[in-house]
Amino acid sequence: MKRHLVLFAVLLVLGGCAKKSGDPSSSSGGTGTSVASTSKYDNGPRAAEEPIDESLVAQGEQLFQSKGCSACHGFGRRISCPDLQDVPLQRTSQWMEQQILHPEVMTKEDPISHQLFAQYSLQMPNQQLTQPEAHAVIEYIKHKNHEAHEGEGREHK
Numbered sequence: 001m002k003r004h005l006v007l008f009a010v011l012l013v014l015g016g017c018a019k020k021s022g023d024p025s026s027s028s029g030g031t032g033t034s035v036a037s038t039s040k041y042d043n044g045p046r047a048a049e050e051p052i053d054e055s056l057v058a059q060g061e062q063l064f065q066s067k068g069c070s071a072c073h074g075f076g077r078r079i080s081c082p083d084l085q086d087v088p089l090q091r092t093s094q095w096m097e098q099q100i101l102h103p104e105v106m107t108k109e110d111p112i113s114h115q116l117f118a119q120y121s122l123q124m125p126n127q128q129l130t131q132p133e134a135h136a137v138i139e140y141i142k143h144k145n146h147e148a149h150e151g152e153g154r155e156h157k
């Protein structure tokens with residue numbers, strides 16, 4: 001098990017998150033990854049289909065900076081790790097919450113997270129957020145997603 005980690009650490013040094021730079025799915029909404037939905041956290045409406053609690057967005061944005069998320073994740077661009085802009089279209093809030101609160105468990109036990117781990121060859125660190133903090137960050141991510149697609153016309157209409 002330790003050996004496994006060392007191997008990934010080596011890959012990380014070699015390529016880090018930018019390893020799959022040929023992947024065409026960076027910001028255009030289409031994901032190259034299709035995962036059988038066997039994740040137990042991935043049932044129900046996508047996060048983007050739920051209302052946004054705008055009162056938490058400012059706090060979420062602040063946490064996104066102060067908890068280090070912005071070092072790895074961007075919106076509409078890939079810094080070095082998954083672009084988060086369209087994640088609310090793809091995942092449930094519950095899944096995102098688990099990923100934020102228990103990333104080290106998710107990459108091992110959740111098929112979607114595991115596939116991301118395989119793709120990026122990097123383990124997202126546990127940033128020690130509380131559940132309410134994770135909730136605020138998720139509202140912020142949903143807000144960013146909504147903002148990004150606002151100008152594009154509605155999906156249905």
Ligand code: HEC
Nearest residue numbers: 067068069072081082087107116117120122123124127137
């Ligand atoms: C050191 C870089 C790093 C930091 C810091 C980091 N992440 Fe991640 N994140 C990743 C990687 C890499 C993945 C893909 C899963 C894996 O390999 O662990 C990921 C996956 C995710 C996903 C799922 C993306 C998808 O496509 O479904 C979300 C949501 C997320 N991170 C949110 C956050 C939030 C919120 C924070 C701050 C609390 C954060 N991350 C901090 C590297 C990071």
